[in-house]
């Protein structure tokens with residue numbers, strides 16, 4: 165397949181405590197909304213693979229001619245408290261089992277998995293934090309090796325310092341991906357987090373070339389692109405320079421309302437894609 169950029173939008177069946185998710189409600193409704201707006205794909209935010217059958221999602225995908233770009237796994241940490249760095253072995257094993265279960269589902273849907281909050285919080289104590297980094301490495305390797313024969317990519321997301329206390333920057337995530345050393349372990353970058361953490365969004369994109377098939381493409385205030393102060397023209401040119409191929413996804417606050425934000429984002433993505441694919 166030649167290089168192509170696809171659009172995606174985040175959807176969840178129920179609003180959570182922390183939810184920069186524009187489409188909320190039964191998938192039968194949100195898939196129809198996404199298709200009507202012209203999105204190519206849905207990013208699924210679900211609490212556990214148990215919560216919705218692949219067969220039901222597949223039927224909706226064919227009905228609306230949509231793809232699943234990725235499954236976001238953050239709700240496992242937010243709701244179940246399991247993570248790759250939990251000091252209790254059984255909680256780490258539960259995180260691995262849940263991510264592997266999500267990988268099976270992602271394989272059936274042709275999707276990637278996003279690893280964000282599942283890394284958990286690192287201890288202030290440096291000795292504990294060092295052990296946690298080792299656990300994180302072992303967990304990510306085990307999950308990558310499980311996902312690889314299924315054709316599933318695991319995408320680690322750098323998240324800003326106010327939400328998570330490690331892997332905040334592209335440099336930290338790239339260095340970790342190098343240590344993991346598995347071709348299906350790559351990065352997802354989120355321009356909202358990048359605006360807080362990166363010295364330069366465009367040069368960090370350059371450094372991640374070849375390792376980033378996916379962006380959460382939202383403005384500095386986590387609204388749709390064009391409604392904060394991030395320069396998306398410059399970002400589109402940076403993506404063109406790295407021959408980007410993959411997804412631009414709207415994981416953003418529903419401002420001023422869900423459908424308006426969704427419409428604003430896809431209009432911005434179309435302008436970006438015109439530059440990226442020119």
Ligand SMILES: [Mn+2]
Pocket residue numbers: 321354380415
């Ligand atoms: Mn994100």
